[in-house]
Amino acid sequence: MSSQPTPLSLALSQRKSDERATPMSAFRMARRWWLEGRRLNLSLLAEELGVGRATLMRWVGNKDLLMGEILWSQYKNLYDEAIERAEANPKLKGIDFLAQIYTDINIALINGKAMHDFLRAEPQWGLQLLTSNISGLQSRLIETWRKLFEEQIQAGNINPEMDAESLAYFIIRIGEGAIYCDLICGRTPDPEPASTAFRLLVNGHSR
Template sequence: MPVGRDDIIRYAATAIEEGKRLDLGVLAAELHISRVTLFRRVGNREQLLSEALWWLNERSLESSIGRWHRANGDAVRGKDGALRSMWIATDHAARTGRDSGFQKLLDDEPIAAIRALTDPEGAVQPRMIAALTDLLERDVQEGGLRPSVELSTLAFAVVRLSESVLYADLLAGRQSNIATASTLVNALVDGVLRAD
């Protein structure tokens, strides 16, 4: 059976989860395809790294959405008052921050990892903004909220603010802190989304 693009991305994502360095030669050999075929299907190493990181992020988001639904059903706010979209985003960030494979990638290849995670033309950042926009839109529609800016702009700001705090150790030589990121993001979102 031929190895498709999704197979390669999934295999690369699993390698990252396991804390392995993403080596295209090794990957091609393990998948029994040539490096040329690998390149044709997924692009260069940076492109594959970006796609694999999105694959992992998407599953983490799905897991966080499931955790919300198990605890709160379809409620827009949790028992503690947390807005569904922000709870999901915070849970996702916390789970990602605790992932040993992800942390190993950040430790071993900080420049490549940050480039893959924050590139506006890459697989991760634009899709994370789109996913967060969808979550915010649902909260606005179901929660009777009135945004003072476009939701795609709010999602962009939330993602960029989160990146700057979560990767502060790599970007600015400061301590990264999920609780601080959550506080800042929630203040931003609460200031933009008003109840009707």
């Protein structure tokens, strides 16, 4: 006579299906690897997830796009935190508000261990991902800043000579040169020149 299954035995029998890998679990694992300083290997990732490489590729597109999602998630977290800090300071208005956000993000990128490890281990690929649009990252950065600039222009807080999209493009390019190139060359980046250039572009003066 067979005994009735217990809740525990049912849970254990369902555990494998409940823990089936998904596109999000692939992203989370890949992001954790990156934060730990591990190289992104899609074959190993697929094996760890218990799926075929073809399935993983269908989920993430390719290695460049997956890494772009990881880098974007990192930047977006820093951006959101910088926005929150700037909005909490009522003294920050207009160019000071924007420059504080830009500088905070650049300092966080400079101090981030994962970014240091990544660019030291894979400088050529890292620079391609960060400074071109092969991963979709750059267009997201430009669009994020374009929206912020447009909000500030429409609110009458800044009156730049360039349009919002051009401003966004150039401030992202300045950040790339001031941070990533120095990191790859083994120099300690200085956020101050980038902040000065930001003010000059957005407001026409450095202070």
